Amino acid sequence: MDKAAAVFNLKGYHATSLSDVMRVTGLEKGGIYNHFASKEELETATFAHVVRQMRTALFESVRGKRSAMERLEAVCRLFARIARGFPVPGGCPVMNTAIETDHADSALRSLAREAMADWRRFLETIVRSGIERGELPGTSDAGELGALVIATLEGAIMLANLHDDPTIVDKAASQLLSHLSTSATAAAQ
Amino acid sequence: MDKAAAVFNLKGYHATSLSDVMRVTGLEKGGIYNHFASKEELETATFAHVVRQMRTALFESVRGKRSAMERLEAVCRLFARIARGFPVPGGCPVMNTAIETDHADSALRSLAREAMADWRRFLETIVRSGIERGELPGTSDAGELGALVIATLEGAIMLANLHDDPTIVDKAASQLLSHLSTSATAAAQ
Numbered sequence: 001m002d003k004a005a006a007v008f009n010l011k012g013y014h015a016t017s018l019s020d021v022m023r024v025t026g027l028e029k030g031g032i033y034n035h036f037a038s039k040e041e042l043e044t045a046t047f048a049h050v051v052r053q054m055r056t057a058l059f060e061s062v063r064g065k066r067s068a069m070e071r072l073e074a075v076c077r078l079f080a081r082i083a084r085g086f087p088v089p090g091g092c093p094v095m096n097t098a099i100e101t102d103h104a105d106s107a108l109r110s111l112a113r114e115a116m117a118d119w120r121r122f123l124e125t126i127v128r129s130g131i132e133r134g135e136l137p138g139t140s141d142a143g144e145l146g147a148l149v150i151a152t153l154e155g156a157i158m159l160a161n162l163h164d165d166p167t168i169v170d171k172a173a174s175q176l177l178s179h180l181s182t183s184a185t186a187a188a189q
Numbered sequence: 190m191d192k193a194a195a196v197f198n199l200k201g202y203h204a205t206s207l208s209d210v211m212r213v214t215g216l217e218k219g220g221i222y223n224h225f226a227s228k229e230e231l232e233t234a235t236f237a238h239v240v241r242q243m244r245t246a247l248f249e250s251v252r253g254k255r256s257a258m259e260r261l262e263a264v265c266r267l268f269a270r271i272a273r274g275f276p277v278p279g280g281c282p283v284m285n286t287a288i289e290t291d292h293a294d295s296a297l298r299s300l301a302r303e304a305m306a307d308w309r310r311f312l313e314t315i316v317r318s319g320i321e322r323g324e325l326p327g328t329s330d331a332g333e334l335g336a337l338v339i340a341t342l343e344g345a346i347m348l349a350n351l352h353d354d355p356t357i358v359d360k361a362a363s364q365l366l367s368h369l370s371t372s373a374t375a376a377a378q
Contacts, residue, residue, distance in 0.1 A: 155344025
């Protein structure tokens with residue numbers, strides 16, 4: 001499933017043929033259809049698998065981190081790993097699927113929407129708890145800052161992939177953290 | 190060509206068939222092949238057309254604006270229009286093509302790479318002139334800030350499209366401008 005996920009993420013779900021999946025997994029057509037009733041079912045199962053891997057990594061990244069800034073730094077480091085091929089090469093699978101499926105509703109699009117909404121809630125919770133503990137300014141909008149963090153990191157992953165330069169994500173993350181920590185300094189004063 | 194550009198941007202270049210293009214343009218197959226030798230040629234000509242429209246809008250957006258902050262605000266407003274369907278529906282054509290083509294080099298990918306590099310240079314120039322005139326802090330890295338602006342706005346367009354909420358771009362732009370203007374205030378002190 002990891003191998004199928006890699007080829008789907010690189011080529012896109014629509015453009016990946018069953019022969020592509022057979023080639024990278026070494027499975028026969030019959031072997032694949034033993035597990036999945038259709039190509040669509042294989043696609044949604046593979047995408048759901050990747051989304052679970054990313055969700056687990058997101059939750060693990062902040063474990064043991066106490067302050068909002070430490071947690072946000074950990075999230076930035078995870079996105080820097082995504083730019084470097086985690087869990088699959090070819091950039092962020094959720095962004096890729098969001099863009100590939102934006103002409104029509106589909107099971108994949110629903111999964112991408114749910115995953116992104118889940119990440120936004122996760123970041124919103126970090127920011128809100130930072131505001132409550134006085135680490136971030138009380139005037140901050142938690143939902144807006146959460147969306148800003150994801151937008152910046154996802155956009156940076158797209159640029160990094162296009163220009164074959166993953167350090168773009170590191171630099172965008174450092175600017176983002178400096179924006180948030182300026183807010184944090186203002187809150188502490 | 191505008192009609193072809195819209196369907197290519199929504200469905201993706203690979204997934205759009207010649208019948209799709211015939212349907213939206215009302216042209217016959219022969220009419221299309223009178224102008225373009227192949228589907229690939231139609232694709233690159235259409236994409237180049239959209240990139241030109243965006244480039245013109247980018248340069249026009251800053252005309253008459255003197256300060257770096259005014260110019261950056263104008264660029265943000267342009268990206269808010271892109272999230273609302275300018276020049277074509279379906280999000281930023283350059284980001285969409287960057288993501289669609291990231292498994293292999295192609296003429297489309299080269300065009301997307303050039304367009305994005307061009308926008309980054311454009312923003313870098315705005316930031317650099319802002320630093321030279323003391324509007325932005327001399328410690329800023331013009332290339333890094335330019336990349337940050339594009340990453341944030343492009344990522345926000347992706348989120349806006351996924352969640353059918355273009356105000357995400359307005360909010361991300363306002364956070365971005367507040368980050369840059371904090372730098373600007375620091376520079377003036």
